[in-house]
Amino acid sequence: MYKVHWALALLISLVAACGAPGTAIAPSRTPVAVTAGLTLRPIANIAALLLEPLELRGLVDQPVDVVRSESGEQRARQVLIGVGGVEVLRVESALDGSLRLIAKSGVALDGGALSESAAIARALRHLVRLGLEMPGGGPAVQSAAGRTLVIWTRQVRGVPVLGDGTRVVLNGSGALVGLAIDESPLAAPPARIARGDAALRAAAALLPIGAFVGGSPELAWVLPTDGASEGSGQRTPRRLAWCVGGALRDGAAFELQLDAGSLVLLGWDGAP
Amino acid sequence: MVGAVLLAAAITLAPPSNDAVVFANRTAFAEECTGTVNTQPDRLARQARTALAALGWEVGGAVGPAFTRRSMLASAVASALYVHSHGDLYWDSKSDSRVGGFRADSGLCLGAPIILPSEIAAMRRGASAASLVYISSCHNGERASRLPAAFGIAQRKVQGSGEPDSFYVGYIGTAWQGAALRFEQAFWRGLLDGATAGAAFDRALLVAYDPEHLTPEWWGGYGHRPHAPAAGLPDLGGQRHV
Numbered sequence: 043m044y045k046v047h048w049a050l051a052l053l054i055s056l057v058a059a060c061g062a063p064g065t066a067i068a069p070s071r072t073p074v075a076v077t078a079g080l081t082l083r084p085i086a087n088i089a090a091l092l093l094e095p096l097e098l099r100g101l102v103d104q105p106v107d108v109v110r111s112e113s114g115e116q117r118a119r120q121v122l123i124g125v126g127g128v129e130v131l132r133v134e135s136a137l138d139g140s141l142r143l144i145a146k147s148g149v150a151l152d153g154g155a156l157s158e159s160a161a162i163a164r165a166l167r168h169l170v171r172l173g174l175e176m177p178g179g180g181p182a183v184q185s186a187a188g189r190t191l192v193i194w195t196r197q198v199r200g201v202p203v204l205g206d207g208t209r210v211v212l213n214g215s216g217a218l219v220g221l222a223i224d225e226s227p228l229a230a231p232p233a234r235i236a237r238g239d240a241a242l243r244a245a246a247a248l249l250p251i252g253a254f255v256g257g258s259p260e261l262a263w264v265l266p267t268d269g270a271s272e273g274s275g276q277r278t279p280r281r282l283a284w285c286v287g288g289a290l291r292d293g294a295a296f297e298l299q300l301d302a303g304s305l306v307l308l309g310w311d312g313a314p
Numbered sequence: 315m316v317g318a319v320l321l322a323a324a325i326t327l328a329p330p331s332n333d334a335v336v337f338a339n340r341t342a343f344a345e346e347c348t349g350t351v352n353t354q355p356d357r358l359a360r361q362a363r364t365a366l367a368a369l370g371w372e373v374g375g376a377v378g379p380a381f382t383r384r385s386m387l388a389s390a391v392a393s394a395l396y397v398h399s400h401g402d403l404y405w406d407s408k409s410d411s412r413v414g415g416f417r418a419d420s421g422l423c424l425g426a427p428i429i430l431p432s433e434i435a436a437m438r439r440g441a442s443a444a445s446l447v448y449i450s451s452c453h454n455g456e457r458a459s460r461l462p463a464a465f466g467i468a469q470r471k472v473q474g475s476g477e478p479d480s481f482y483v484g485y486i487g488t489a490w491q492g493a494a495l496r497f498e499q500a501f502w503r504g505l506l507d508g509a510t511a512g513a514a515f516d517r518a519l520l521v522a523y524d525p526e527h528l529t530p531e532w533w534g535g536y537g538h539r540p541h542a543p544a545a546g547l548p549d550l551g552g553q554r555h556v
Contacts, residue, residue, distance in 0.1 A: 112500055112521050128537075129509055132517075145520060147513035151473045151536065184525040187515065187532050188471060191525055205496075205522030222520040250349040290348055292424050294400070295488060298350065310350040311492040311527075312343055314400045314451050 081139040082106070085120035089131050091171055092146060092218060100125055109134070113205070113224055114277035117142055141174060145220040152214035156190050158183045164216035165192035169208070174223070177208040189219055196225060203228070203263040203280055228263055229279040232303020235261075241284035244305040245298045252291030255298075259284045264299045266308040283308050332542045334371035334394035334446075336362045337386055339419040339426070340378040342400060343491070347423035354491040355398055358450060358498060362396040365502035366446075369394075370545020379421035386418060386429055390437040394446040394540060395465070398494075401451025403458050404428050414459025416451045431464035443467055443480045446511065446540035450494055455484030455531030462533050469533045473512065477535030481511035490527035497523045497530055505540065512536025 089098060104121040111117050117134040124130040134143040156164065161183050169176060177194035184191045189211050196206035206226050211219040236244075241259045249255070263280035282302040289295055290312075299309040338359035343352045359377045366373050371394050376385055386397075399419070403412035409432065417426040438444075443466030454461050462469050467482045483501070485494070500521040504514025515532050 112496060112503070127508070129507070129513065143520060145513075145517045147509060147516070148473075148536070149516065151471050182525060184529070186519060186525070186529050189516065189519055191519060193525060204524060207522075209520060209522070211516065211519050219516050220520045222522070224522050248349050250347070253349060294342075295490075296348065297490075307350065309492075310348075310352055311490050312348065312352065312354075313488045313490045313527075314339070314343070314398070 080106075080118055080137065082118055082120065082135050083133070083139070083141060085122055085131060085133045088133055088144060088172065089122055092131065092144070097130075101130060108137075111142070113226060115142070115224075141172070141223065143220070143222045144172070144218070146218060149213050149217055149219045150215075151188050152217070153188070154214035155185075156212065156214065156216055160216065161190045161192050161212060164212055165210035165221075168210060168212075168218045168221065172221075174208075174221075188214060190214075198228065198263065201261050201263060201282065205265065206263075206280075226263075226265075227277065227279040229281045231282045232301070235282070235302045236284070236305050238284065241286055241300050241302075241305055244300055245284075245286035245288070248298060248307060249288065250291070253288060253296075255286050255288035257287050259286045261285075261302060262299075264309060266299075281308055331391070331393050332370070332372050332544050333389075333392040334366040334373045334396075334542070335375035335386075335389040335392045336366065336373055336377070336396045337375045337381045337389075337399070337419075338377040338397070339381060339399035339417060341419050341421050342417070342423055342426065344423075352491075354495055358398045358491070358495060359396070361495075361499055361502055362398075362448065365506055366394055366396070368506055369540060370542030372542070376419075379419055381419035383418045383420070383427040383429055387433055387437050390434045391441050393442075393444055394542075395444060396448045396450065398450040400426075401449065401454045403453050403456065404430060406430050406432055408432055412458060414454050414456070414461045416449065416454065431460035434461070434464040438465065441466070443478065444482075445480060445538070447480075447482045448498075449482075449484045450489070450498065452485060452489050453487065455486045455529070459484065467534050471512075471533060471536065473536040477537050479535060479538055481532060481534040481538045481540055483515065483530060483532050486529040486531050488527075489529075490524070493523035493528035496521050497528055510537045511540055512538070 101122045101124055107119050109117055109119045116137055120133045122131040129147050132145045135141050181192045181194045192210045194208045196203040206224045208223050210221045213219055238259045242255055245255045262285050264283045266281050283299040284302055286298045295313040297311045301308050336359050338355040340355045343355050345351050363373050397416055399416045401416040404415040406413040413431050415428050415430040417428055420426045447465045462482045467480045497518045500518035501514050504517040
């Protein structure tokens with residue numbers, strides 16, 4: 043299947059690179075464009091929803107290319123460049139056409155502070171305006187560097203899939219900085235899930251002298267071998283794991299991820 | 315008198331070098347210290363080295379026990395700098411306050427030497443503000459950390475006119491390595507795609523890191539492009555004009 047996707051991706055890149063000059067930035071009358079057999083929402087249409095008319099002037103589009111995301115997914119990438127070669131808007135879609143990422147550059151650093159409810163409302167409004175699926179459940183809201191992040195973590199039967207879901211980033215006045223939608227493949231869950239207290243004992247057995255586990259273990263879908271190998275960049279299926287927290291002798295926090303069935307170590311994370 | 319003034323001006327306006335350094339603490343996170351294999355410090359350092367080299371910098375530094383207090387301070391004058399280690403608001407007896415800083419590796423699980431902002435500032439006296447400083451540790455993105463000032467970077471965000479040619483990234487509170495790995499990968503990727511430092515930071519906020527495990531912060535010029543002075547702008551060829 044991946045080979046088919048890569049062949050398709052190559053074909054798209056070749057056709058896009060060798061194709062006729064780009065069309066005007068004016069939004070297309072059709073909601074989708076078919077490029078070498080791939081159905082994509084034209085970036086000009088998305089730009090028309092997100093940018094002021096004056097901001098659209100002088101933008102140039104780059105040929106569609108295929109990239110691999112940080113999570114390892116193959117994506118078709120569309121980019122608009124402004125004056126001086128500065129990227130203004132980037133749109134990435136999965137090869138089935140589903141929108142995965144919108145990133146605007148240079149969004150104003152407004153000093154306003156959004157309340158949590160206002161941030162959620164603005165994030166939902168952006169999703170509706172862009173015709174995207176409404177995520178289920180309540181989001182987490184966090185501020186970082188003058189931006190507000192509204193994050194709906196994907197849940198499968200009540201268990202979070204770490205890193206998956208819908209993430210909307212806003213500036214201080216609620217304007218969209220970007221959004222991302224991630225959905226990773228999941229491995230089959232174990233036939234029998236080990237008990238939480240067994241996970242605590244298994245984790246404690248792995249620790250050096252002076253370190254201890256603490257709190258209650260929690261189930262989550264995690265990317266295996268995150269701490270110990272180069273696996274995180276690949277499209278590796280998430281595995282169901284018990285996440286056990288604790289502290290080392292010097293007080294530094296850590297988390298061990300153990301396979302929910304076999305309690306084999308899947309990954310490690312620490313806080314410097 | 316005139317000679318002295320010119321000399322002072324020459325020292326003050328020393329042009330930025332093409333030197334970048336990447337330091338990462340491996341020992342404190344290694345199996346003998348934590349009980350589990352952990353390749354994240356090497357991966358974080360490799361990402362930074364690769365990106366900085368692609369941006370035209372001559373990259374030095376050290377990963378593991380060779381990252382000592384002495385080796386780091388000797389390189390503190392570099393124009394681009396990346397550090398991954400334990401960080402905290404350490405006490406500086408000279409200023410009688412908590413000021414930030416980070417630990418060297420020095421081959422020690424615990425109690426490795428601390429590098430304070432005042433020591434870096436002393437080494438950088440007369441140098442121009444650093445182009446890019448990335449402190450991948452806990453606490454050095456907080457207001458109380460004086461590391462940005464030690465590198466000549468004011469703790470303000472500037473976008474538009476009057477932007478400084480500098481960019482500082484740090485983390486507020488506790489920063490987990492897994493989340494940092496994802497965030498930093500996206501930040502470097504953004505820079506290599508030709509984004510400005512501020513836009514690369516914004517793009518990194520969109521990747522799937524756990525927000526409870528990382529709160530990134532930046533100071534400097536949003537539109538700054540932290541490539542080496544001798545390097546050209548990234549090639550944005552292939553664009554279609556309309």
